[in-house]
Amino acid sequence: MKRRDSIKTIALASFGASLFLESCYGVSREKITRSLTRYEYGRTPEETLYDDKLFAQKFFTNDELLTLDKLCNLILPPNEFGSIRDAEVVQLIEFMAKDIPSYQEPLRNGLAWIDNESQTRFDNIFIDLDETSQKEILDEIAYYDPNHNMNDLPEPVQWFNLVRNLTMTGYFTAEVGIKELGYKGNFPNVWDGVPQDVLDQYGLEYDKEWLDKFVDQSKRNITAEWDDDGNLLT
Amino acid sequence: MQIKNTAKEYDVIIVGSGAGGGMATKVLSEAGLSVAVVEAGPFFDPADPKTMTQLKPAFHSPRRGGSTTRHFGDYDQAYGGWEIEGEPYGQIGDTDFKWFRSRMLGGRTNHWGRISLRFGPNDFKRKSIDGLGENWPISYDDIKPYYDKVDKLIGVFGTKENIYNEPDGFFLPPPKPRLHELFYIKGARKSNVKVIPSRLSVLTKRINNDRGICFYCAGCAKSCNVYGDFSSGSCLIFPAQKSGGQIDLYVNSMVRTVTTNDEGKATGVSFIDKDENKEYKLKGKVVVLAASACSSARILLNSKSKQHPNGLGNSSDLMGKYLHDSTGGDMMAFLPELIDRKTYNEDGVGGMHVYSPWWLDNKKLDFARGYHIEVWGGMGAPTYGTGFNVNSFNKFFGINKAGGYGDVLRADMKKYYGSTIGISGRGESVAQKTNYCEIDPNKVDKYGVPVLRFNYQWTDNEIKQAKHMQDTFEEIIHNMGGIPLWGKPGKDANYGLNKPGWIIHEVGTTRMGDDPKKSVTNQFERLHDVSNVYVVDAGPFVSQADKNPTWTILALAMRSSEHIVEEFKKQNF
Missing domain, CATH: 3.50.50.60 (FAD/NAD(P)-binding domain)
Structure with missing residues (x-):
């Protein structure tokens, strides 16, 4: 994919890069605003103003967005469930950099660092390296000893950890990632306890003396009535 | 109007x-x-679709439910x-x-x-x-x-327990405990800490025709659009x-x-x-x-x-x-037994299904007043922060290497999902004129x-109570086969006692x-x-x-x- 096309791919799905889109492609502001309606998350007027302000700003340069796109794809390569583009991970990182300004400097410095490192070692910027060379660089910053405090580790390691964290959270909070993870909730249903095969797996069971106390889900729709001592009659 | x-x-x-x-x-x-x-x-009005956040997946928010504008996340209704x-x-x-x-x-x-x-x-x-x-x-x-x-x-749901200082009421029937709560019950009982079904004002059963019944989305903090809480x-x-x-x-x-x-x-x-x-x-x-x-x-x-x-x-x-x-103290742990869990919907109501009322006699303790224990954990809805430091728990298996990139991250994400449990104490402080x-x-x-x-300054009573919380939680977690995620806070940190006001029970x-x-x-x-x-x-x-x-x-x-x-x-x- 040509650089310009891949910018377009990143930007098209994103309101985060909307101003960029508007200036580069002449898409009207009205159209961009309409694309925002998929974000329906019950904001107050003050919160809407704040988030609109963030949407209207652009933090990363186009080159930085491209580098991020490549990095996120290396962190989570596409599989049968989906890709970081499906999950709009780069757009999330753009938004969070504006929402949490303390992310800005480390994210930007790290992106500059990896291009410098690429230039020094392979005489080219990161996204123009072949994947073997890219991974050679990542291999030196991608691993850490979890017994150490992250803040004590070299900055490139901290930076890559931040990018990895944002990539992971971006993917696994998106529709494709939630499906891949297997989270099945946030949906109207009836909870009637841990499935029997899971109880068996862990050698657990519900107390016999408790079983009569739990809600009988077949009677949940019958209006509650009690005797004077608080015993449920229905 | x-x-x-x-x-x-x-x-x-x-x-x-x-x-x-x-x-x-x-x-x-x-x-x-x-x-x-x-x-x-x-x-x-919790039923107004314009302000509603209940049942919204994280990706309906541009910060994926993060807490920049609302302390408890974009979907919290405060x-x-x-x-x-x-x-x-x-x-x-x-x-x-x-x-x-x-x-x-x-x-x-x-x-x-x-x-x-x-x-x-x-x-x-x-x-x-x-x-x-x-x-x-x-x-x-x-x-x-x-x-x-x-x-x-x-x-309110709950159970008749005939405990003198925990009076029973007119209860709706409680929901069954989740998996991590069964682990808690096992661990707590080993330490002689009583565990009973929670008492929450969530409708597990119809009480009138104006309000709906709980449909178990764990979303009570988002305020229920069918008025089920x-x-x-x-x-x-x-x-x-x-x-x-x-x-x-x-x-x-x-x-x-x-x-x-x-x-x-x-x-x-x-x-x-x-x-x-x-x-x-x-x-x-x-x-x-x-x-x-x-x-x-x-x-x-x-x-x-x-x-x-x-x-x-x-x-x-x-x-x-x-x-x-209220006083507050918390401990969070990793349960190795819960890695690579089978996934299923365990949302339940918005909050714990079991808890421990205060179970000791202060006459035998070095502090006044008690605390109850709340428990949390399980396979919750992914939200901003999910997947951070995805495999840092490797250290609990003696593997001193975490991070990486590629498919290993997907595997580690699934491996550790739903494997943590949290225990919180919420206790009584002694009112001070000062x-x-x-x-x-x-x-x-x-x-x-x-x-x-x-x-506002805490007194010795609250600080010693917080120490008791930490010691108790550590023991219960050990009984469960769990490993605390961080070291026990010491005297210099008031044994993890939360800052006053943090529990939002100011009275x-x-x-x-x-x-x-x-x-x-x-x-x-x-x-x-x-x-x-x-x-x-x-x-x-x-x-x-x-x-x-x-x-x-x-x-x-x-x-x-x-x-x-x-x-x-x-x-x-």
């Missing part, structure tokens, strides 16, 4: 629409009284938080009191944990037991009939309107003072219309404050007059004093109203009593000094018990409101 600037004199003006204000609205309007409800925040722009509060000395405010119809009842515990007989008479603090002027028997009525009116708007104010009550709602209206006449009696309130930034006055025969313990104290302290130079109802000089919050809020003489908010500043600022020199309100939550002003939030609490305050706010507000109705019948206003 949103009327401004009226010459009408209401029977009652209610300031605030949370648990206390909602209950007062219901009881007083249903008795035929005309009521004005003055709420500092906007109108809010408009406000620890800090509100233009409405600061100050600290005295090295105090670090956290004051959580929620400005919306229904107040903090829209997002709270729904833990609905009755205070027990001992909780009203702690001074008689340990010599500390003060007894309440009422006993459990005085309030029991109101707890009973609240149970039936609003609904308790919030003040959906369960008290809207039903009161529906049954024909004369109720005028004034929203975005922040009460500045209670106005008084030459005899020193209240005549109504003055409030700031936040939309117009103009001040209005409302007339009422009775003023009921329910703005939250600290906000009500602030309004009264700001209501100075010739007759009440020290603030309204403050001849005792105790207004704002005896402020106290812990207080007061008016800062040098500071006003953006509406020009003098603001509060806080003075005691207008405490009740029989002696007007030692208390601000009487047992019907009426100011000793002013016969037509009541406080029905948690301000009148003498002591706070190791129970969450909401159910007691509701029962007391109901009792006091019935008293107001009786006084109206006697033409005492």
Whole structure:
């Protein structure tokens, strides 16, 4: 994919890069605003103003967005469930950099660092390296000893950890990632306890003396009535 | 329904629409009284799709539910938080009191944990037991009939357990425990810590035709759109309107003072219309404050007059004093047995399905008062932060390498998902006269109203209690086969004791009593000094018990409101 096309791919799905889109492609502001309606998350007027302000700003340069796109794809390569583009991970990182300004400097410095490192070692910027060379660089910053405090580790390691964290959270909070993870909730249903095969797996069971106390889900729709001592009659 | 600037004199003006204000609205309007409800925040109905956050997946938010604008995340239904722009509060000395405010119809009842515990007989008479603090002027028997009525009116699930200081009520049946809760039960019982089903105001069964039944989305903090959990708007104010009550709602209206006449009696309130930034006055025969313990104290302290130079109802000089919050301590652990879990929907209700009431005798301990234990964990909805440091738990298997990139991350994500458990203690602190809020003489908010500043220090009792929490949690986690995620906080960190205000159970600022020199309100939550002003939030609490305050706010507000109705019948206003 040509650089310009891949910018377009990143930007098209994103309101985060909307101003960029508007200036580069002449898409009207009205159209961009309409694309925002998929974000329906019950904001107050003050919160809407704040988030609109963030949407209207652009933090990363186009080159930085491209580098991020490549990095996120290396962190989570596409599989049968989906890709970081499906999950709009780069757009999330753009938004969070504006929402949490303390992310800005480390994210930007790290992106500059990896291009410098690429230039020094392979005489080219990161996204123009072949994947073997890219991974050679990542291999030196991608691993850490979890017994150490992250803040004590070299900055490139901290930076890559931040990018990895944002990539992971971006993917696994998106529709494709939630499906891949297997989270099945946030949906109207009836909870009637841990499935029997899971109880068996862990050698657990519900107390016999408790079983009569739990809600009988077949009677949940019958209006509650009690005797004077608080015993449920229905 | 949103009327401004009226010459009408209401029977009652209610300031605030949370648990206390909602209950007062219901009881007083249903008795035929005309009521004005003055709420500092906007109108809010959990069923309104425009403001609804329930059932929204993380990706409907551009920050994936992150907590930049709302402390508990984008989907939490509390408009406000620890800090509100233009409405600061100050600290005295090295105090670090956290004051959580929620400005919306229904107040903090829209997002709270729904833990609905009755205070027990001992909780009203702690001074008689340990010599500390003060007894309440009422006993459990005085309030029991109101707890009973609240149970039936609003609904709470639980089980009859016949524990003396954890009184049973009229319970709906509880849901079965989740997997991590079964681990907790096993671990706690090994340490002789009792575990019983939770008591939450969530409808596991129908209680009337106006409210829906819980559909187990774990979203109670988002306020339920079918009114399957308790919030003040959906369960008290809207039903009161529906049954024909004369109720005028004034929203975005922040009460500045209670106005008084030459005899020193209240005549109504003055409030700031936040939309117009103009001040209005409302007339009422009775003023009921329910703005939250600290906000009500602030309004009264700001209501100075010739007759009440020290603030309204403050001849005792105790207004704002005896402020106290619950103690809090937490521990989080990794359960190796729960790696690579089979996934299924274990959302359940919004909160824990089991808990441990206080189980020990303080006579054998080096601190006063107890705590209950809450438990959390499991396969929750992914939200901003999910997947951070995805494989740092590798260290618990002796693998000193984490991070990486590529498919290993997907595998590690699934491996560790749902493998953590958290345990929290929420306990009783001893009310201190030296812990207080007061008016800062040098500071006003953006509406020009003098603001509060806080003075608050924990005492040895709370610090030792926090140490006991940590030791207990460590043992229970060990019994479960778990590994704590971080080291136990030591003495220098007060053994992990949360900062005051952090548990959002602040009470005691207008405490009740029989002696007007030692208390601000009487047992019907009426100011000793002013016969037509009541406080029905948690301000009148003498002591706070190791129970969450909401159910007691509701029962007391109901009792006091019935008293107001009786006084109206006697033409005492």
